[in-house]
Amino acid sequence: MPLPLYLLAMAVFAMSTSEFMLAGLLPDIASDLDVTVGTAALLTSAFAVGMIIGALLMAALARTWPVRSSLLGFVLAFLAAHVVGASTSSFAVLVATRVVAALANAGFLAVALTTAGSLVPPDKKGRALAVLLSGTTLATIAGVPGGSVLGTLLGWRATFWAVALICLPAAIGILKGIPARPAQQDEPVGPALRSELAQLRRPRLILVMGLGALVNAATFGGFTFLAPVVTDTAGLGELWIPVVLMLFGVGSLVGVTAAGRLSDERPGLVVAAGGPLLLIGWPALAVLADEPVALLVLVFVQGALSFALGSTLITRVLYEAAGAxxxxxxxxxxxxxxxxxxxxxxxxxxxxxxxGDLGPLWASGLLVALALLVAVPVRAVIAARRQPDTT
Incomplete structure (x- = not known):
């Protein structure tokens, strides 16, 4: 895989650390800013809403910008949002900084995903996506547990400062490793924006986007509330929280790596094999959460299955959106x-x-069940190996 892919993955590592780190910091943030844990969870949703809005908006704005300038600008905006977030004592301001950071993250990821696909042959998009998403999985292995430990020892603000610092080498890597390709005003950058947006009317594209969203909802729903399961249900100490998060991260790296090749050649196999196992895993984790050994094993397995299935479905989005x-x-x-x-x-x-605390795990199981109910009747769409017709 080309070196620029790994430089993009470095920036994804910084951004994903921020996106996932709240799973270990919610109780501390809630206590410090005098809100409930459920209210503090709005920080995760605010970030995600910003990502949803920003994905289309930022990509549309940046489609004619130089690639390197776009990526660098988004990283620097992300850094600034974390500096403000680390300094505020207002929950409302903190929510606002999460939205701004999400807009920057969305713009970066939208450009990076498109760039990653353009750096490899058309039939290698799954492998390119696996490299890019390795930044996310490494964040869950090292960044998120490290942030949890830092938050436990020094407070949640220290973790926000750490993310801001991580953005600096990511920005330097982009500046040095991504070639400058200034956009030419008199040359088209691709199909007209209206034509690219029209792809969203294609049922196949909407289908795989919806399936990817359901699986990711299950992943985030269970992952975000693992901290109270570890301390309250399993009865483990606070320092076990980063251990559990790291296990989920190691599993996610295994899952996305294993699915990297299969998502190009055998996506139907990943969904057919991984989907039912993921469905069984969430209720099993809820039932066995009071057994520490079972908890640790199942967290690893769910991380692997969640990212294997999720990354495969997102790869299908890139294939189905070939006309954009x-x-x-x-x-x-x-x-x-x-x-x-x-x-x-x-x-x-x-x-x-x-x-109680096990509710999110049961909810994740229901979300996966819904995804499989939708996927089974249209499994031929998911299993398609060739790049689809974009007409």
Whole structure:
């Protein structure tokens, strides 16, 4: 894979650390800013909503900009949002900084996904996506647990400052590693924007976007509320939270790596094999969460299955959006973050029920079940190996 892909993955690492780190920081943020844990979870949803809006908006604005300038600008805006977030004592301001950071993240990821696909042959998009998403999985392995430890020892603000610092080498890497290709005003950058947006009327594209959103909703719904499961249900100490998050991250790296090749050649196999296992895993985790060993094993397995299935479906979005070469990345980003927005909201609604802290795990299982109910009748669309007709 080309070196620029790994430089893009470095920036994705910084941004994904921020996106996922709240799973280990919500209780601390809630206590410091005098809100409930459920209210603090709005920070995750606010970030996801910003990503949804920003995915299409930023990609449309940046489609005629120089690639390197776009990527660098988005990273620097992301850095600035975290500096403000680390300094504020207002929950409302913190929510606002999460939206701004999400807009920057959305713009970056939309451009990066499209760029990644253009750096490899047309039939290698799945492998390119796996490299790019390795930044996300490494964030769950190292960045998020590290942030959780830092938050436990020094407070949640220290974690926000750390993310801002991580953005600096990412920005330098983009500046040095991504070639400058100034956009020529008299040369078309691809199909007209109206034509690219018209791709969203294609049922096949909407289908795979919806499936990707459902699986990601299950992932975020369960992952966001793992901290209270670890401390309250399993009875483990706070320092076990980063261990559990790291296990989920290691599993996600295994899953996205394994699915990297299969998502190009055998996407139907990934969904057919991984989907039912993922469905069984969330209820099993809820039932066995009070057994620490079972909890650790199942968290790893769910991380692997969630990212294997999710990355495969997002790869299908890129294939189905082949007729929108400058906007395809934004469609994939939007699909991911519709799920990331809805998942924590659905999961948070279960916290006040009889199942308590385990509610999010049951909700994740229901979301996967819904995805499979939709996927089974249209499995031929998911299993298609060739790049689809864009007409």
């Amino acid at each position: 070469p400058t906007m395809a990345g934004s469609y994939a980003t939007a699909a991911l973050n519709v799920g990331a927005a809805l998942g924590p909201l659905i999961a948070a609604a279960t916290l006040g029920t009889a199942v």
